[in-house]
Structures are given as C-alpha cells and as structure tokens.
Amino acid sequence: MEFDDYESLPTSKVGVHMTAGAVAGVMEHCVMFPIDSVKTRMQSLAPSPEAAYRSIREGLTKMVSSEGLLRPMGGVNAVIIGAGPAHAFYFSTYEGIKATFGSNNAFQNHIVNAGAGCGATLLHDAIMVPADVIKQRMQMYNSPYSSCFDCLRKLYRSEGVKAFYRSFTTQLVMNLPFHAIHIVTYEKFQSVMNPERDYNPRAHMVAGAAAGAAASAFTTPLDMCKTVLNTQETSALVHLQQSRVVGLLGALRTIYVMNGVAGFFKGIQARVLYQMPGTAISWSIYELFKHHMTKNNRNENPPPHWDSDLIKDSVIRDNLCDAESSKSSSDNDGKLMVQERRITLGTTTNKTVERLRTLHMPSLTANCSAADDNWLGK
Template sequence: MEVDGFVSRRASAETPGVDSRVAGAAAGAEIRWLGGRILDASGGFVGSLSPRMTAEQDFAPVHRAPPEAPSSVEPDIDYEGLPQGVPASTHMLAGSVAGIMEHCLMYPIDCVKTRMQSLHPEPGARYRNVMDALRQIVQTEGVWRPIRGVNVLAVGAGPAHALYFACYEKIKFSLSDAIHPGTNSHFANGVAGCMATVLHDAIMNPAEVVKQRMQMFNSPYRSVLDCVGSLLRREGPAAFYRSYTTQLTMNVPFQALHFMTYEYLQELLNPHRQYNPSSHVVSGALAGALAAAATTPLDVCKTLLNTQEAQAIHVIQAEATTAGGAVGAAAASSRHISGLGDACRTVYRNGGMPAFFKGVQARVIYQMPSTAISWSVYEFFKYVITKRQHERLLRGDRDGDK
C-alpha cells in the first residue's frame, strides 16, 4: 500500500532490508522500543514492528525530518526573564559584581571628574581635558593617586548595586505585568529605576562623600578611616548624608532616562532579547552618555555638597559678612553648604550658568564605558545563571524519563 510516496513491505526479522534500516538508524543514535514503535534517542520515529503469528514482521518505514542540529549547538534560552523561582539573590549577585567592576575600572576618570567640577581649582589642579588631567596627576602626585579611595567605593558599590538590580528586576516585571501583561512597559522601566535608586543611594551616599573628599587636590586625609573619623569629629554624622536628597534629585531622572533609553535601544538592536554582548555595550554606553549629559548640573551641586569646597565657602562667608555685619560674620564662621537650593546658589555665584556644566566631558566619558561595563557584566551573569538553570531542568527531565 502506498502512503506518502513510501511502500510498506513485509519482511522477516532476519531480512537484510530490515536489519540495514534499523542499523542505519542506530548508527547515529540509540534505538528505543516503545509500544511496537522504534524511536531514536532524540524521540524521532524510525519505524514500527508489529508481531505476527509467524516469524515474519511488518516494517513500516516512515519519512521523518532530518535530525536536529548537533547537541553542541546551544538551545535558545529565554534569559531576559530568569527562570521562575530563581531567588532574588541571583539578581543581587549579578548586580553586585557589575557594580564593583563598573566603579573600580572607571575610578581614575571619576577622580578627574571630581576635580574638574571644582568651582575654584588650585593652580596645580587646572586641566585642559581628561587626558591632560590624568597625565598631570600621575606626574605630580604619583601613579597611584588617581585610584586613591577606590576601596571605600568597592565596599559601598557591592551591596548598593545588589539591592539596585534586584529591586529593578522585581518592580519592572511586576509593574509591566500589571500594566501590559506580556509586554515591555517603558513606564514600568522608569518607575523601577527610580525606586531602585532610592535604595542604592541610601547605601552609596556615605561612600561617595568619603571618596570625593579623598579625590580632591591636596586632600588632607591619609586614608579612608582617617577621612571617616575626621568627618565624624568635625561635621558629625549628618555630613555623610548632606547630599542625599540632591543625589536622589539627580539620580532619579538619571536612572529613569538611563533605563528607558537602554530598554528602547534594546528593542531596536536586540528585539528578540537574546544574549547579545554588542547590543548591551552599545545600548548601555549611549543610555549612560545621554543621562550623564542631561544631569551634569545636579552632579556639580552634589560634588559641592560632598566636598564642601573651602574656596567656595570662603566666597559665601565674605558675602554674608559684608551683608550682615557682625551677625553675618558669626553665622558665616560656622557655615556649611547644605541643600540643593544652597548649592545651586553657590555654584551660580561662583561661576554663573557655565559653572553648572563643569566637568561635563569627564562625566560623559566616565558614564559611557561605566554603564556599558555594568550592563554587559550584569547581562552576562544573567545569561550564565539562566543557562545553568536551563541545563539542570533538562537533566531532571531526562532522569525522569529513564
């Protein structure tokens, strides 16, 4: 009888035709017997054997598609959303490693940015551009000077970024499902970035204060512990959070713009959301550059609040003394710059509108590779962790079939 162009023929079990067909299938894969059907190891249907009263067997060859690609080809893994049930510690581990690498690798550029945002730089700390700054710092202050204070940043960046990415992923998926189930919501991405930033900055702000104090030209602190102790004695615990609200004011729009731009670029460059390192690098770099340029004025104010630059405070004290006489002099003697409004006024008095964009070049140069590194490392860890979960599930399914 003719079926799909193939003819079913009767042959005995010893017929060479049957043996050759079965052996041919067995040569490339293990043969399994299941209910009168012959299957290869991948589950493909090779043929069937129906028992007879005689020694003969019916062999019904069935046409089947060519075998799947060799097992060396990786299966398509949906890594964008980690497997269901993966604990938050997975995101926290990936985020922690990403944050530490991001800040530590780009720390010398961050040091240059801090100095270039000084409102009244000393003669030895006036630089034409980022490379000129690095060259001068190394020549005049030593090769290790650009990374002084990196240890406190590494200690702060680990837990800060762990909470940051874990919170971001949780809120992003929960809110996206609530707004548009099964789709990516830019609004959800922005809200998730903002909420994650609140946790991140609460941990990171004290580390930022110590780091920037040690990055300044002629910093008087011998070490991180010396800086922490001096701040506690002279300015009290409030010094570590004097710029917190300003940092939030800067980072909330920064991260909202950053995440929305990154997700938008991913939709353009990587619409299937597969693991694609080049798309993560490009999307992260462009998103970081745009967000950094837009929020530079707030970053200048944050740097001023963290460093309490002596020359800028001296200018404000002189103005207060002139305007208020003895009362103004008494108030100015113990003055600290506090709050975003005070910082904005101080920046404007010391340099006008151009002062709000001091160090914008260094900030963009810092953020582009920084965010590219952060996203690349984070997406890589997500991919590796998801791949291992996927392989464990496959092994469990195979063991269950045995």
C-alpha cells in the same frame, strides 16, 4: 534560550541578580575610577592652579606626574565597599519591579521601566551616598585624609552623621531622572538591537553606553550640586563667607555666584566619558553573569521529560491498544456497538487519567477528563 528563561528569571533566584549586579557595579566603578577623579577636580568651584585642568588627559597627566601613579585611584576603596551591595540591591530591585509590573504594551513598559529604575535608585543611594562623600573628599586636590577610614573617622568627629547624608536629597533628585532616562534608553536600544532579548554582548554594550551618555549629560547640573555638597571646598566657603553649603538650593546658589550658568556644566565631558564606558561595562558584565548563572540553573534543574514517561508507561500503552481494538469490534446492532465503544473508551480514559495524576500532570489530566466527558456525552 527562550525569552522567559533569560530575561525574566524567577524571583526565587534573586541571588542571581544580586551577584551579577554586585560584580558589575564594582567593575564599573573601579575601571573608570581615574576618570571620575578628574571629573571631581574639574567640578571644583575655586580650583588650585595646580589642579585646574582643561581636559581629561591633562588632568590624568598632572595627577600622575605631581602626586604619584596611584593618586587617580585615591578613594577607590570606599567605592568597592559601597558599590557591591548598592548595585546588588539596584539590579535585583530593578528586575523584581520589571517582572512584577511588566506588560505587552510598549508604552506601559516604558513607564514600568522608568519606575523600576526609580525604585531601585532609592535602595542604591541609601548605601552609595556615604561612600560617595568619602570618595570625593579623597579625590580632591591636597586632600587632608590619609585613607578612606581616616576620612570616615575625621568626618564623623567633626561633622557628625549628617555629613555623610548631606547630599542625599540632591543625589536622589539627580539619580531619579538619571536612572529613569538610563533604563528607558537602555531598554529602547535593546528593543531595537536585540528584540529577542537573547544574550547579545554587542547590543548590551552599545545600549549601556548610549544610556549612560544620555542620562549623564542631562543630569550634569545636579551632579555639580552633589559635588559641591560632598566636598565643601574651603576656598569657596571662604569666598562666600559661610561655614557650610547646605541643601540643593544652597548648592545652586553657590555655583551660580562662583561660576555663573556655565558652572552648572563643569566637568560634563569627563562625566559623559566616565559614564559611557562605565555603564557599558556594567550592563555587559551584568548580562553576562545573568546569562551564565541562568544557564547553569537550567542545567542543574532540567525540565521533566513527560513525553518519554508516557511512552514507556505500560498502562497507557495497553489502554490505547484496547481502545484501538474496540474500534474494530463489530455488532449487528449499531446502537449497541456505539454504546460498547463508549464504555470501553471511557474505562480506558479513566485509567489513563489516573496514571497521569500519578505523574503529576494536572493540566493534561484535566484535558483528558474533559475529552472523556465530551465523548461519553455524545
């Protein structure tokens, strides 16, 4: 498959990007959701002794043994509902910006890729932030909510709409560099491992994992702030003698007061281990769907075989024969012979051009017309 066929799908097929992105996003979050649940609890500012985990394995073991087999999946419904449309818009926007502003210059492409990641993030976060709030409230130890809908209803009644977007600014501040680093790293690994940009599962998976690891490690302090704003831990609020943690600066101050500098990197191991396979799965599934949907589109709309139409066309074949016969004609006057050949070939070419017009081949028609004018002008 050619590069343009695979890597730069036509904008009219934006549904391909949206479908592939939606499936990739849902799969990414669902498969790695238990790790995300452990990460949320490890980022607690004042964890209960029963929810104080030293490792991901310990966290999963304690959650399952004390709270049930399905407890690590608490809140997954919110992610399924939010991740589908969020990732659909993310990938379609990313591909659209990259296709519009991409160039052959490597440095400019890095800028475009980073910009594409940032632009896609704006739409992604507008949908995903409320889902994240519900998800993290459900993931907390001793969560008072029985379901995602129950959490949605109670949050709206007690805190209003602002509860769902309290961390929006912080998440944007986090996700803009996250996705910029993510996209640039992914494209860099792709350029090294898969320069032809063919469908290469190994390259997509390795590049996705590396991109997720780099971006998640760099933005862990901001992710910690997001968790503080989303969860509004009662124990931390009581300790600080305040009713709410508000804004990025408030979250930064709260984390530092409660846990010091080390508090900004709580859960970094779980975050990196969550993002690496998550982004590897996401990119692999996205590229797989894009590959197959593009392939199906090519099969449904094969390019026209102009060459066979031209060969079968009697007008062009007969005219070419006339042109050949005119070359063998002889005349005692050399000038008269040349003039006759010009007229014959000119007539032949005109007929050919008219036939090409009926075959809807403007570029080839123009070339034939130019050749005709050039010959007759000699």
